[in-house]
Amino acid sequence: MTYIVNDACISCKYTDCVEVCPVDCFYEGENMLVIHPDECIDCGVCEPECPADAIRPDTEPDAEKWVEFNRKYSEIWPVIITKKDPLPDAEKRDGEEGKLEKYFSEAPGEGG
Structure with a gap:
């Protein structure tokens, strides 16, 4: 399992x-x-640190598309x-x- x-x-x-x-596996996009x-x-x-409840286990329904989404952008964002x-x-x-349709940006963030 992953998040x-x-x-x-x-x-x-x-x-x-x-x-x-503990493993620095977060990557930053513009938004x-x-x-x-x-x-x-x-x-x-x-997971409990996210005020927006945006971090979920990959065992939840509909998570597979988010696993691939996270993989794609973690390989290009800092x-x-x-x-x-x-x-x-x-x-x-x-x-x-x-929000995905309205606001998502593929642009990378600054990282750091």
Whole structure:
């Protein structure tokens, strides 16, 4: 099993999770994070740290598409290991439906 980040992260990008990850498997896009599924050790410490409830186990229904999504972008975005401020509209966008279609950016973040 591994953990994935789903579209609940888009336009929020809370980074509380990266500080607790013992293997630095988070990668940063312009407006979301992803987890590299081959680097995640299934420890689960990141899941309760996410205020947007965007980190889920890959055993949940519909998770397979998110495993591939996370894999794709973790291979092109930079690693992030340091907590940063959430995006300016994070509180407003938290819980919003349809964020993948409305807001997702393929652009990389700064990492760090």
